[in-house]
Amino acid sequence: MAMSTSVSTAIVDSEMNAPPKNCFRLVILGSAKVGKTAIVNRFLNGKFDESYTPTIEDFHRKIYRIKGEVYRLDILDTSGNNPFPAMERLSLLTGDVFVLVFSIDNKASYEEAMRLRDQILLTKGSKKSSVPMVIAGNKCDREARREVRAEDVKRTLGSAKKCSFYETSAKKNVNIDLLFQALFENAKMPNEMSPALHRKISASTSPNPSINSRGVTLRRRITDAYGVLAPHVRRPSLRSDLMAVNAKLRRSRDMEQDDEDGKRDKCNLQ
Secondary structure, three states: OOOOOOHHHHHHHOHHHOOHHHEEEEEEEEOOOOOHHHHHHHHHHOOOOOOOOOOOEEEEEEEEEEOOEEEEEEEEEEOOOOOOHHHHHHHHHHOOEEEEEEEOOOHHHHHHHHHHHHHHHHHHOHHHOOOOEEEEEEOOOOHHHOOOOHHHHHHHHOOOOOEEEEEOEOOOOEOHHHHHHHHHHHOOOOHHHOHHHOEEOOOOOOOOOOEOOOOOEHHHHOOOEEEEEOOOOOOOOHHHHHHHHHHHHHHHHHHHHHHHHHHHHHHHHO
């Protein structure tokens, strides 16, 4: 029987089948005008838009199928001028991985990124001292206007666990792939979620769109990793976010209890 839907539609339709362990939220944080949205656009679409529109809050979802498993990555692109501390705290609580962006030609934006880093670690609690994140010194194409040296950033970060630093340019597409590869590695997420390591498929419901101009099906060409940007996705409600936070806390407590039980069993055996 001929399939009437595309591979990509099947991925989007299966997003609810992603187990909780394969669902992640990436939160992009930083001051206004440092290039947060530009980095997101490079990650999702491989494009750069010269125009600037202030971001209030954007939400994106990408669905992957990697080695037979479904993964879901939600991306929260936050405002650089959030006047509500409670909303910022909720963003930090719901985030699993973080990209903190500053502009190398704006020292104040770097100081804000460091403040956000400290706030993330504080919000996650002492037992979450190694939260997966990447610091992005964006606009490295503006060398002549530099106010923040890479050496100073590295010295400040020291030997911080699960925290990487890259100088990037969303405009020139410098180190964007490396940034996300490092982030996913820090979080022990599949490397194939990185922009350059999976096949991108457009969401479509047109009849039999899996046939290309050469008559070769995408299904045959796709190997271990492919993904699609979910269309028309809506940001979960605040209630849903709070429920997600509570669920994560319960899973964390259960894991800690399992670890304690394992240690006790090991001691008893000895």
